Amino acid sequence: MTTEKLYYQGQYIRDFKTSILKQGKDEKGTYAVLEQTAFYPTGGGQPHDTGTLNGVRVMNVEETDGEIRHYLESPLQEQEEYRGEIDWDRRFDHMQQHAGQHILSAAFEEAFGYKTVSFHLGNKICTIDLEVPRLTDEETIQAEKLANTIILENRPIEAKWVSESELSNYNLRKKLSVTDHIRLVIIPDFDYNGCGGTHPSSTGQVSSIKILDWEKQKKIIRVQFVCGSRVIKQLHEKQKVLQGLTAILNAPQDKMEEAASRVLQQARVLEKTVEELKGRLIEHEAGSLLNQAETIDGRRTIQAHFEDRPITELQQMARTIAATASDTLVLFINETPEKLQIICAKGTGLAFNMNQLLKKVLPAINGKGGGNDSFAQGGGDKLMSPQQVMEELLNSLE
Template sequence: MATEKLFYQNQYIRSFSAKSVRSGTDEEGRSYVVLDQTAFYPTGGGQPHDMGTINGVNVLNVEEVEGEVRHYTAEPLGIHNEYTGEIDWERRFDHMQQHAGQHILSAAFEDNLGYKTVSFHLGKETCSIDLEVKGLTKEEMKQVENTANEIILENRPIDTKWVTKEELGQYHLRKDLSVSENIRLVIIPEFDYNGCGGTHPDSTGQVSSIKILHWEKQKKNKIRVYFVCGSRVLKQLGAKHQIVQGLTDTLNAPQEELNNSAANVLRQNKELEKIISELKFELIEYEADKLLDQEEIHRDQKIIKAIFSNRPMPELQSLAKTIADKSSEVLVMLVNENPDKLQLVCARGEAVAINMNDLIKQVLPDINGKGGGNASVAQGGGEKVIKAQELMERLVSKM
């Protein structure tokens, strides 16, 4: 097993030959093969697994299970004398850049500010570290980012070294080790010393650059910092530039004025929303007065009934309440018909004794519906199993 680990941690191997130890299928029905040696990195230490092919078959996942490295493949590989593996190099080198960048960034946080990294995640688009600190400022972030990129520009070597537990005293490690044997150190001389089994380039210059994107608070006094390294910096820059260019065209403003232009648009939208809300209120008032002119008498009770199509429920509720407020003796029954459902709202004036919640619950079962409310106003909805007019007639009959 130690030989196998040495092999997959040799980060510049792109292809290899091996013999099968065994193959099998796990409890989820996934096919896998275990080889006598492998250059595929299994998920671990915050770094995702490698991808690629074995004998031309796609490797979908690589995991270390019960001390062996399992290569999960798109289809069973069959029995062969020899297996040839090919690493997806673009993915591998990206992971190398991100992982080394995390070492540099974490060391810069600790050296500059004394903030320790407690976890690391290498995602598909961005990476993140969790810092043991309550808060961060823009000035602190800028300071750390500058230090990290200076270390990259100095093109310092990134060395790996296997040591024994007794030899650890020679190194100033940033965190405690999780293993006591097969100890592998990743070293950036005079800057960072870490126990790590991940893959890294052989110099800081190959990380290319580090960019902190943003940060957010987490539970238990931690801050999560999102960042990218290497080719991901260019990818992020390109994507963001396209967005900025699109906003520049949409808002008809140069890049440096986008914030002000966007703020003006939002302010204008709020003003328009306020005007629209006021106009809707006036329309509801007008509509309520018009419906009051159409009141009927049923069993000595004044009623207002109306059927609508595709009317928003909040508008129906507002309309029913407005009518009830305008006339203390009226009972309001509104039905709304949508393509696949029926809705209803009932409201009463102060002088009406009928309970609205009880009223609608007598007809909701007819449409397999649900709803509720109180004695003054209630609403509900259900399936369109009967016509809107029939629902209204049943509602009136239950008064």
């Protein structure tokens, strides 16, 4: 026995009474199959309904193996009759977005001949993929204006079942993928489209459509948009952000872009200044370390232990010292909360190979790294103290 689909008999049915055909469990959880249901299952680009059955939460609804399975938070107690209640806010939002997609897709095709090849109804925004290589501001404005005109005209939205032989009576927007159980959603003199989703009974109930953005995705253009109550929500969120930026930038809304550009330019100047000053400090620290270098076997050796220093700073410092003093060996160990990092560098007057030196020590800390004759770096686990690692480096030199 198949489930009677109440959502096709009346998309505004919010609650209903039914009996259970069976309960079961699969990889997605515990489910119930009902004699009749107003819960719409995921399909045709539209997400499933949620709600309750006798107060038990319906988490998901899917059509599987010819059954409409209502996945439940917990199993239902056996009884003769059950009361189902739809989460109406979610359902009506989906109806608005889905009908809005039909209208917007038809508007792009009516105005420019741009065909929609896919549709996604997300939790916050919806997208359509247009089969075109590019899109302009003027085109999106014109399509959006046409779509909202159709909404304001409050045209009826009719859903009807037709046979394959009757399709020639309709100017379909795209070719159908089925040859039986054909359901058309019709906006008279504007859009004729095969669809199994739920829609409001008139375009006016979509309320409004707003295109948010678009981007190129391979050979198509993906258009982001919202309809109905989501337009108000987007406006509220963006207005809140603008009000916050107005206070932060100390500028009115119409001067916001200019103020933000000015702040970004100032930030770039400050960032450049900071980098220059940081470079000078590193050079100063390198000079200080060089003055404290020990002489071992006729070579100057700098041994230094750091804690949680940015590795890029230590790289720059080691290279600066090696470039300044050709007879100097640099051995840095940087200790972070998770690991030990090693930097080895030398001046041109020394014959050691830094890559070979590093590779001798890394196995002791389960490390990885490498480099060349004059500079090498690596890191590993904290299996030894920094002092012990330094001793291993010095012993490896000998």
